[in-house]
Amino acid sequence: MSEAAVVEKVRNVTEHTSEEVEKVKNWINTEEYKEKNFAREALVVNPAHACQPLGAQMVASGFEGSLPFVHGSQGCASYFRSTFTRHFREPSAATCDAMTEDGAVFGGQNNLFEGLENAYSIYKPKMIPVYTTCMPEVIGDDLTAFIRNAKNDGRIPEDLPTPYANTPSFNGTHLHGYDSMIKAVLQNLTTDQKVEDKCTGKLNIIPGFDGNVGNLREYKRICDMMDIPYTMLADISDVFDSGCDGEYKMYPGGTKLEDAADSINAKATISMQKYSTTSTMKWVGREFSGASEILPMPFGIKKTDDLLLKLAELFGKEIPAELKAERARAVDAMTDAHQYIHGKKFAIFGDPDYVIGIVTFLLEMGARPWHVLVSRATKKFQKEMDALLASSMYGEGCTCYVNKDLWHMRSLLMTDPVEGIIGDTHGKWAARDAKIPLFRVGFPIIDRVNLHRTPVVGYNGAISLLSMIANKFLDITDETCEDQWFEMMR
Amino acid sequence: MKERKPIEGISIEKTEKLIKDTLAHFPDKAREKREPHVGANEPSVSSCAVKSNRKVVPGVMSQRGCAYAGAKGVVWGPIRDMIHVSHGPVGCGVYSWGTRRNLMQGIPGVTSFPLDFTSDFQERDIVYGGDIKLEKLIREADELFPLNKGLSVLSECPVGLIGDDINAVAKKMEKELDKFVIPCNCEGFRGVSQSLGHHISNDSIRDHAIGKRKFVEKAGPYDIALIGDYNIGGDVWAAKPILEEIGLNVKSIWTGDGEIEKIAATHSVKLNLIHCYRSMNYMCKVMEEKWDIPWLEYNFFGPTKIEESLRNIAECFDDKIKKNVEKVIKKYRPMMKAVVEEYKPRLDGKTAMLFVGGLRPRHTVGAYEDLGVQITGTGYEFAHQDDYDRTAPEMAKGTLIYDDVSEFELEEYVKELKPDLVGSGIKEKYVFQKAGIPFRQMHSWDYSGPYHGYEGFEIFARDVDMAINSPTWGLVKSPF
Structure with missing residues (x-):
């Protein structure tokens, strides 16, 4: 083709006419458009859900001295941190083993080794929960083996809790990530902690994926008023609502690990969200000593009544006058x-x-x-x-x-x-x-x-x-x- | 360039000791990897000694993003009349939806598309591939948003790993729809930071857009393009009018509030003016090689740099523009003087530390200095050697330069240097505010802006003053 012919192919910059714009502007508000819109099968526009590892990170942030650890691409870790920080206007610490192209070829074990070693020695966590992004999930990294190997290799102490969850983003939502991670943390921390005939007399509360720390504080306040001792599991209320007193604390709160370990001997466990704790509560029902109940989030009067009645029943308490x-x-x-x-x-x-x-x-x-x-x-x-x-x-x-x-x-x-x-x-x-x-x-x-x-x-x-x-x-x-x-x- | 006056209490020896003490907390291998990335500034050398653009050290808590972030968030996302498809699982698109502040004109959903378009990959898409879904999705998007001027397909990690061919789908659909359908293989695992995402995006503009359109109106001697301004907080809207006031004709903007067809027709301009060198130098070089279009870096932060830049720009044109530039400088001087007179008394002698992205760790230094604030440390998330070479002369001797700084390091450096302000990103913000240190987000202008141009400097000055002098900081220490 001659150069002139090529030039001819170059088209002019176009502008929409105001009539065209007006027409579409009105059209997208119509019943006809709605039908087309509801008929789409492949395209998703403005979804109201996020991906699994975000939920896992919320759990991983909610324990004392716990450093969330993303196995996969660093960009994901930055997105999760930014998302929590924007919502809570609080720091959101999490680290990552920054897998890149070579990781895609050789697997992410070397990254995980180095990442765990550095994260442990620099940030001195008491626990490192590990969860995954798409990349290691697609290439099939074996977290069980990798973490075992990291400990055998002396990268991190043998007794450092390293619960882990597979949280592929192409499956489920942030709620499933929450579910998998909290189950993994509890499985890890309660291993060999069950004592026959022991009952701590406490209530375990699993709040679920809840971005309202006021809600968590409200659950705790209700328990205090009813004189019910409790352990809130994955308690982000102090982590994502810490005060400004002139000193940054990387680990400002969260469920104490020994309380979480002892949660298996509690008098009862309640989950405040069904859909973010489905598999966890099945497991709790099987493994934990006390009663276990999934309650609806107590919005409004009747569901709050139900919560109080349930607590009164489980703990044999009167509902206080206040x-x-x-x-x-x-x-x-x-x-x-x-x-x-x-x-x-x-x-x-x-x-x-x-x-x-x-x-x-x-x-x-x-x-x-x-x-x-x-x-x-x-x-x-x-x-x-x-x-x-x-x-x-x-x-x-x-x-x-x-x-x-x-x-x-x-x-x-x-x-x-x-x-x-x-x-x-x-x-x-x-x-x-x-x-x-x-x-x-x-x-x-x-x-x-x-x-x-x-x-x-x-x-x-x-x-x-x-x-x-x-x-x-x-x-x-x-x-x-x-x-x-x-x-x-x- | 005249060397910066020394900053009291800052010396090469002290800074080197600070670096050494800080990195002593790292395991040997991590320390060895990090050491080359931090240094004390030596303004007179031609090449900055700080190393950059290398892999993140696993586990150190880097602030970096990924190639997808660089492609979707930085280069493609701001183009207002295209549908940008986050191709892969749902998360990437959700997290990058509306979180960069690249403002745009148009009617959302009609002529502009600040929405989150995604293929929301499920397990079956991973197993069977997503190409057929992508094809269908592009058709659906074009039908529901008919005034789009094209689509970009931005692939997320799994797409590259499962071997999908988005390029073939894009090619087919471009033909079918008769509008731009541009593939961008920006999977998050590629490269070491956002930076490769910029480069890949530049390459897709080179391969699929530039040269494919032409402006209807005849080319003129003052036609220019504005490159690497992403309209954060309305920056473009503060910068473009100045260029127009000096008589230039801004034909296209890459990419803040940008339009794809105009971007595709940029090869006819006389000069490319580039603000964010890091993210867009590639296409400037392509246009220079292919169409002989010269390019010039400029800096529109603070009156000193604005004047310097305007005069440099004038040098590329005739006397008419030169005269206009002097007129414009003269016109805005009283306004700038008033801003400095209002804020400098409260800011003079203060210090700040920066850690940002593409151009701001060096470009904003002059604006702080206009207000009497000196910069004691600066660094980039994802820069290359040429960025650091451009940074060294802007900083005083012995100041701290850090590349891809980890959370731990930055905290230690700030503790020691005790700046009056830290300017960095959202992930860093509350870490420092909890410690009672004033902070401004310098990626997003902390939901303020614009900061570019004359108009922007006034807002910048107000914000820096507000951050440092807010009475709320006086309440941090409790009396009991």
């Missing part, structure tokens, strides 16, 4: 404010246990959880949600969507609008397009301050949620009403 008073105050707040929320339609998205909790609370308020969306969940979850919606007249006409993403949600909001959206920061694009307020609950919240410190569970959590929602609606009325409808009282 908690009864708290309940009454929360109910008072709800009856006082019901008129601002009753009948309002909401879209809710996020992790399954959070979404179940939020829907429960909304139904208690007489609100309508109109669109419920989880971007990666099982049929079991769908059934559970359908049953929950069917349990209340306010759930009538509401729909649960699983394995749909936030671009699907945008179509729902545009064609069948609601008055409020409840979910994490990732919902802000759809919320803005639909001009619907987003109430930030869940993980991650990377565009507002301190929300992760305010509990959304328990009686106090119900008051917080309620106030956030009702007051925003009232703000909107005040900001948008015409002059003649602007009033002193609301």
